[in-house]
Amino acid sequence: MALTRAELARYVDHTLLSPTASIEDVKALLDEASDLRTYSICVSPSMLPLPWPTGAVKVATVCGFPSGKHTAEVKAFEAAQSVASGADEVDMVIDIGRLKAGDAAHTEAEIRAVREATPGAVLKVIIESAALTDDEIVAACRAAEAAGADFVKTSTGYHPAGGASAHAVALMAGTVGGRLGVKASGGIRTHEAALAMIAAGATRLGLSGTRAVLDGAGVADGDY
Template sequence: MSLTATPALALARLVDHTLLKPEATEADVAAHVAEAIELGAYSVCVSPSFLPLAVPAGAELKVAVVCGFPSGKHTSSVKAAEAAQSIARGADEIDMVIDLGAAKAGRFDLVEADIAAVRAVIPAPHVLKVIIESAVLTDDEIVAACRAAMAARADFVKTSTGFHPAGGATLEAVALMAKTVDGELGVKASGGIRTLEAVEAMIAVGATRLGLSGTRAILAEAAGLAVEPEAPGSY
């Protein structure tokens, strides 16, 4: 399928085309990279064990890799080591998970220190996104987590891993995150976003990046094309 509609191409440049299923194989990831290039996605987001990725020379495709995923219950030193290794093996961006227990306990000093430890090993221009698992947090905790990410000099705050039973991105969480960071950080909406309508709504309330696994179907809808919908239960 070739996407020729300008809105679809513009939308593609906001997408981290995501494949984080534990059962994913090297062949799956290779196909995923090829699809991301075909669709014009901004990046692929994969697990660190698949690095280095074989991205063709000249392809405008960034490589994002998760860190401390999906629980966030790794020590800061382990997260930092994982992030540093991923950067050394070709990652452009790191999507790290905070320690949700620390956030729920109100220890945002620990949350900030955790983020700062990862930031220290991935200096700019490498990008650090901070997954706060917004569905687990109260509004006050979402605000505090975003402020911790800002203080630790992250580049983005991100709603969700897509794996927590509490759920993924919501419009309310994305709007609150965008209001809190007020343009100083990007806002990545991810987890359970499966339709063009949902994508457009997330962008309208402040999302500046999107984590999608059903990218092809959403971009096809934006281009006015027909394609099979994404299977339920995907990222």
């Protein structure tokens, strides 16, 4: 599929979630996002509130990251605090173990707890698709939709099973049927990989090497 550099940039949550990231690193991330015209930046909740205006760039953060092994109450509190500190969007990690044990009701309940704690914010649900069977991916997506989430998201990028795949994105997109967005993240490092995820049904991309991905379009910086 063909997208201009500017069109592709608008899919991107420009992401920095390294444990060693400093506030200076976040400022550099925001400056780069503004230059590249990405949709948002995604940073750790400890970096909020940001001490500078973000202009047209939205602010996303994470919740229960990266393990998902936090109680629903802790996830809800963390997400609410982030939104109060300026986050426009929250990417929460579900308890993958509970889902794999067949407890999709728990998955739905924890998503709903975060949803109720963050009215007005965009809620994305990270399901670690590489660690799930197809049936489990479908169950996670159905739980997210039932609980009122806005997106389902493939991966944290930290799970040893891997990140996004076109197969998982297509399955997630088919399950939510356009009623929720689909964010592909984890291991998307080339222009071709980004376009493959969008072709499979992704409506948002989580990228840390955004400039390199956009440069793959063969368009010079500033030529939008």
